[in-house]
Amino acid sequence: xxxxxxxxxxxxxxxxxxxxxxxxxxxxxxxxxxxxxxxxxxxxxxxxxxxxxxxxxxxxxxxxxxxxxxxxxxxxxxxxxxxxxxxxxxxxxxxxxxxxxxxxxxxxxxxxxxxxxxxxxxxxxxxxxxxxxxxxxxxxxxxxxxxxxxxxxxxxxxxxxxxxxxxxxxxxxxxxxxxxxxxxxxxxxxxxxxxxxxxxxxxxxxxxxxxxxxxxxxxxxxxxxxxxxxxxxxxxxxxxxxxxxxxxxxxxxxxxxxxxxxxxxxxxxxxxxxxxxxxxxxxxxxxxxxxxxxxxxxxxxxxxxxxxxxxxxxxxxxxxxxxxxxxxxxxxxxxxxxxxxxxxxxxxxxxxxxxxxxxxxxxxxxxxxxxxxxxxxxxxxxxxxxxxxxxxxxxxxxxxxxxxxxxxxxxxxxxxxxxxxxxxxxxxxxxxxxxxxxxxxxxxxxxxxxxxxxxxxxxxxxxxxxxxxxxxxxxxxxxxxxxxxxxxxxxxxxxxxxxxxx
Amino acid sequence: xxxxxxxxxxxxxxxxxxxxxxxxxxxxxxxxxxxxxxxxxxxxxxxxxxxxxxxxxxxxxxxxxxxxxxxxxxxxxxxxxxxxxxxxxxxxxxxxxxxxxxxxxxxxxxxxxxxxxxxxxxxxxxxxxxxxxxxxxxxxxxxxxxxxxxxxxxxxxxxxxxxx
Numbered sequence: 189x190x191x192x193x194x195x196x197x198x199x200x201x202x203x204x205x206x207x208x209x210x211x212x213x214x215x216x217x218x219x220x221x222x223x224x225x226x227x228x229x230x231x232x233x234x235x236x237x238x239x240x241x242x243x244x245x246x247x248x249x250x251x252x253x254x255x256x257x258x259x260x261x262x263x264x265x266x267x268x269x270x271x272x273x274x275x276x277x278x279x280x281x282x283x284x285x286x287x288x289x290x291x292x293x294x295x296x297x298x299x300x301x302x303x304x305x306x307x308x309x310x311x312x313x314x315x316x317x318x319x320x321x322x323x324x325x326x327x328x329x330x331x332x333x334x335x336x337x338x339x340x341x342x343x344x345x346x347x348x349x350x351x352x353x354x355x356x357x358x359x360x361x362x363x364x365x366x367x368x369x370x371x372x373x374x375x376x377x378x379x380x381x382x383x384x385x386x387x388x389x390x391x392x393x394x395x396x397x398x399x400x401x402x403x404x405x406x407x408x409x410x411x412x413x414x415x416x417x418x419x420x421x422x423x424x425x426x427x428x429x430x431x432x433x434x435x436x437x438x439x440x441x442x443x444x445x446x447x448x449x450x451x452x453x454x455x456x457x458x459x460x461x462x463x464x465x466x467x468x469x470x471x472x473x474x475x476x477x478x479x480x481x482x483x484x485x486x487x488x489x490x491x492x493x494x495x496x497x498x499x500x501x502x503x504x505x506x507x508x509x510x511x512x513x514x515x516x517x518x519x520x521x522x523x524x525x526x527x528x529x530x531x532x533x534x535x536x537x538x539x540x541x542x543x544x545x546x547x548x549x550x551x552x553x554x555x556x557x558x559x560x561x562x563x564x565x566x567x568x569x570x571x572x573x574x575x576x577x578x579x580x581x582x583x584x585x586x587x588x589x590x591x592x593x594x595x596x597x598x599x600x601x602x603x604x605x606x607x608x609x610x611x612x613x614x615x616x617x618x619x620x621x622x623x624x625x626x627x628x629x630x631x632x633x634x635x636x637x638x639x640x641x642x643x644x645x646x647x648x649x650x651x652x653x654x655x656x657x658x659x660x661x662x663x664x665x666x667x668x669x670x671x672x673x674x675x676x677x678x679x680x681x682x683x684x685x686x687x688x689x690x
Numbered sequence: 691x692x693x694x695x696x697x698x699x700x701x702x703x704x705x706x707x708x709x710x711x712x713x714x715x716x717x718x719x720x721x722x723x724x725x726x727x728x729x730x731x732x733x734x735x736x737x738x739x740x741x742x743x744x745x746x747x748x749x750x751x752x753x754x755x756x757x758x759x760x761x762x763x764x765x766x767x768x769x770x771x772x773x774x775x776x777x778x779x780x781x782x783x784x785x786x787x788x789x790x791x792x793x794x795x796x797x798x799x800x801x802x803x804x805x806x807x808x809x810x811x812x813x814x815x816x817x818x819x820x821x822x823x824x825x826x827x828x829x830x831x832x833x834x835x836x837x838x839x840x841x842x843x844x845x846x847x848x849x850x851x852x853x854x
Contacts, residue, residue, distance in 0.1 A: 240849055353762040357720070360756030364727060367752065371745035374737060378745055379730055402795070405818060409791050410783040412823040576824035577833045580815035587798060587814060588807060588841050592851040597803060604799040608792055615780050616716050617709075634748040646741045 196543030212252030220260020236589025243526035275458035275494035285482035306492035309444035310499035311549035321507035335660035352672035362626020394603035402607025447493030451500020454512035458494035465493030514621035
């Protein structure tokens with residue numbers, strides 16, 4: 189492993205890798221600081237800029253963006269009580285309270301140092317767990333792999349929306365699109381409607397741009413130009429709150445660990461990690477009464493956890509080739525653009541990719557902290573950028589990016605169609621994350637489904653005689669059904685407790 | 691209008707549609723697409739190898755699952771409509787601006803190669819800013835010009851992408 193880590197570190201001899209790290213961090217801060225945008229949209233928008241780049245350079249840049257965007261969400265949460273990402277909501281509870289007390293600089297310093305610590309701890313856990321996980325993945329059969337992918341998809345579909353049916357619909361739509369194109373095993377064209385452009389399947393990059401970026405433009409147009417919010421004064425930025433950080437070190441370590449574990453679970457992600465860690469820290473805190481009123485421990489817990497979850501989400505992506513969230517699915521799309529297929533074989537076939545990524549997370553921490561602290565005043569003003577200008581930027585990058593992906597008009601049509609579809613599905617409250625996950629996982633799922641049946645000579649008993657497959661499939665069904673059952677129960681309880689109408 | 695003034699909102703204010711109608715209409719559209727998908731999958735040739743489930747098996751499974759979830763969405767929408775609970779609405783704010791923008795997306799997608807990249811970016815960015823409610827002339831001129839320069843610099847000069 190040490191040899192491979194040295195191999196990963198050697199990539200930083202290339203100045204372009206450093207440039208990608210810096211650019212990814214700065215762009216991540218910008219994207220994260222704007223409420224409503226986030227790492228998923230950021231990565232989708234940046235993919236067109238990585239065409240023709242060296243895979244290592246582009247992957248380092250995109251992962252830096254992912255981490256910095258998660259932190260960037262905290263800036264507007266602390267300064268203007270408007271979290272840039274869902275994961276920064278818990279940060280705003282104490283961060284904005286400190287800002288109102290005139291301690292915005294302290295709150296920002298705590299949040300960025302905790303974020304850095306979270307990534308540092310979690311990336312160490314990632315290095316320790318990703319390789320054993322990939323070795324385990326090589327031992328399991330096609331039936332188990334199919335069930336594992338279905339479980340990942342069900343977790344995301346079950347947790348992404350409020351409705352079981354709409355989550356299942358989204359999952360189905362994504363998987364259906366994944367079956368378009370030439371059948372991998374027989375070469376038969378399927379569902380192409382006569383378009384030879386679809387023989388290689390529905391192109392992923394235009395779908396990502398359409399679903400996440402172009403549909404967001406339509407939402408921005410709906411909202412109109414948002415009101416300009418005056419940022420708070422930031423004092424004492426470079427005076428590092430060492431004593432506060434030392435007293436919160438237990439909470440930071442615990443939250444980093446929790447954040448990593450939650451990040452590994454498909455569908456959970458940084459937002460859930462930050463909420464869970466925040467409430468656990470309040471329970472263990474010596475001053476729980478300060479939580480929600482400006483507790484440095486609260487900020488530290490939320491930020492350490494949501495950044496640790498980024499490294500957590502990368503573990504199944506690299507080791508199993510199964511993304512656990514929409515952002516990770518978009519990241520897989522970016523890997524594929526570079527001809528890199530994540531999965532257990534990546535560690536043996538192209539070790540320089542995962543190990544450079546691990547090293548980049550470590551090296552990225554001081555870079556992120558320095559850029560974050562020195563540019564805090566700028567990031568704070570990013571939330572003030574007029575929405576119409578952001579809409580114009582996103583629209584233009586979508587069209588040029590889609591065209592540049594194949595230098596034909598076809599991906600532009602696909603991107604436009606998915607932009608409108610994404611907007612309509614949002615109105616229908618159908619979650620978008622399972623669609624992307626289905627599209628990314630579909631081919632792998634179908635291949636393993638068929639391979640399992642072929643090895644069992646067509647006997648479907650293969651899916652219920654292997655204990656591991658059975659457990660995974662039952663869990664996949666339960667994670668979809670249980671949230672729906674509990675929601676129906678709570679609705680019934682509410683109805684019962686309502687006084688009868690006169 | 692001064693730089694500190696709020697950009698104005700334009701277009702019709704709001705379109706409110708019962709969520710039941712949205713679920714039923716959009717659901718019916720997806721249902722029709724799924725039926726087409728099912729029929730296409732059903733028409734795929736059976737594999738020569740008897741133990742191979744073939745190219746149709748997985749798609750048929752998907753089509754059935756998706757159709758079932760759509761039927762479920764339809765039934766729950768009807769139950770909601772017949773129930774005594776409060777009506778839930780789906781709102782589309784500034785629908786005219788949204789519609790104009792969707793039409794523009796379609797038009798630019800069709801004529802991108804004929805128009806050329808630079809005019810297309812200029813049109814898209816100006817109209818999207820107008821649709822968002824931006825009315826300040828400096829912003830309406832400055833942002834599209836800067837954006838066009840940035841995109842030309844990065845894609846054409848930096849990445850050597852052959853744009854129309």
